Structure formats: structure tokens, C-alpha cells
Amino acid sequence: MTDNKTRGVNRRFFLSGTAATVLAAPAIAQQNSTEYRAPVQGQTRRNASSFRTLDWRPYFENTTNGAILCDISSRALHYWNDDASVYKLYPTSVPQTDDLTRKGRTEVIRKVEGPSWAPTPAMKERNPEWPDFIGPGPDNPLGTHALYLSWQFYRIHGTQDTRKIGRRSSNGCIGLYNEHIQELYALTTTGTQVLLI
Template sequence: MLSPSISAAETSDAVRRNISSFRTHAWEDHFDTLGVGVIISDTSSKVLQHWTADGEMRLYPTSVPMSEELTRRGYTEVVEKRENPSWAPTPSMRERNPEWPARIPGGDPENPLGTRALYLSWQYYRIHGTQDTRKIGRRSSNGCIGLYNEHIEEVFDRVPVGTQVKLI
């Protein structure tokens, strides 16, 4: 039942204004074949879609780069996978944040890569977990795509090296 102070038209408008920016993509619009699998990460709607070679698709909420200058878009691929990866800031991160440590070992609760990382063919760019779950759904990274640790662990197990990736 509607509140006496809200009309049906106002409720309808509220619903329309409250539509999520979340959207999905068809892999066929971006790749010729599924190959060993496909990942599309949409930096606007902050969602990662993963298709296995047999066409099964799953969705995951993500964190994305803080700014356009840190955002890289285009085609790449998974070239390496690491469990409990160590983390080292890039040279530009060290320049912006000289107080940051030179390296944080894997498994450390302060490690920003979380429990798993997919290394892309672009230097310094990763799809990885995060210990800081507040970052998911936000523009909060220095260039990488972040997932909840339990989600990156699932993706990690499903994604072979050679998986095609597109960041849009």
C-alpha cells in the first residue's frame, strides 16, 4: 500500500530514478570466440563478467580506478595467476605516495592484492582480491580491478592463463 503522502506517479518516478547503473554485455559484441574464456570488466557499472569456454557466465561487483588517468581500457589477457601475491607499488605510486612500503608480502592483512591475483599482459595491471571490502562498488583503485576475496578465489579457479580480457 502506498503512503498517503506519496502518489503512484511519484513512486513510479522514484523507481525510475533509482535504477542501478548495472548492465551486462554480450561477449560476442567484443570477441570473435570464447576461446578458453572471456572476461569483460565494465569500469562504469563496476561489474566483471566471466564466461568459461563452455559459455557459462557469472557476474561480480568490482572496484575500479579512482580517476580516468589511472584507467586503462582495451584488450589484454591473463598471463599469470598467483595465490597470495606479494605487492609492490608501481614507480608512479611511489612518486605520489613516498611513505608507502616498498613491498608487502602475500598473506599480510595489509596487502592490497588480497588472496589471489590475475596478472594481465599490461604491466602493473591486475584483477585481484582486496582486504578492504569497502572499496567494492567504488572508484578506489590505482588502476586495477578489485573483487571481494571470495569472488577472486572463484574466478581464479575458473580462469585459465590465456583468458581474453577487455576493460571498457
């Protein structure tokens, strides 16, 4: 049998825990957002994956046509729109090895919803058992959307295999969750600047 004193302590514990959860809910929701919000002074703004938000100025002269920064080491993609009023931060998959990694400046030259896929000659040499072609659909390694870059064979694309995100798991491309590439696809244009560092 519990006495009134114990019930009072349990009730206070329950109420304080509930209040803390309700008060923390907006902060938790904000952490999981990829939308940029200016940090409170003295506070470091991070998303759910603890990636650092970045300013575009150290990487680009301007954000004309939008700008994408792919950071291979942090496995993050940063996007700024034309007037830098929209900032997005996405977790990515990156190339498996340094020899598959290309760094430098390029741009989006084509956008494809429902891309098809064919292995590059180097991929086919490494993996002769791979098919020669996969059309759009759930088995396609490029996911639901792809941004083709001016570098041959390099893409920013979705993936059906969500285990790859956050890992060194690609053959040279930058991979995003399908819902993220769909959002980025809608934000970008042909001519969007891309920098891989």
C-alpha cells in the same frame, strides 16, 4: 482486551506475511547469486547489485580460453567460460581517475594465489610514505588471489578492504571481493581474454 474479529485479522495478516516471505525466498536467493540463469521471457535478469547481464558476442569474437569483460562505468566484471556455458557477474572496484584507467584488450598471463605487492614507481612518487613491499597475508592490498595481465602493473585481484568494491578506489587495477576473485581464479587460465571498456 481483543475481540475475536481483531484476532482473526491479525492472524490473517501474520499468515499472509509469512506466506509471502516463504514464496519470495527462492527469488531473493536467486537475486544474490552470481550464477547466470536465463531470464523468464519479458523479464530483465539482474543480480543483487542491479547490474545488467550481458552477452559476450558484442565484445569478443569467441570465448576460447574464457573471456573477461571489465566495465569501468558500471563497475562490473563479466566472465564467460570457454564454451560460454558458465557466466559470472561480479561487482568491482575500478581506477580512481581516468588517467589511471587503461582500456582495451589484454589477457591473463599469470595466476598467483597469495600474491605479494610492491607499489609501482608512479604510486611511490604519489605516495612516498607507502612501504616498498608487502608479502602475502591480511595486510596485502592484492587480497588472496591475483590475475596478472599482459599490461605491466595491471591486475585483477582481491582486496582486504571491502569498502572499495563498487567505488572508484584503485590505482589502475580491477578489485574484487576475496571470495569472488577466488572463484574467478579457479575458472580462468593463462590466456583468458580480458577486455576493459
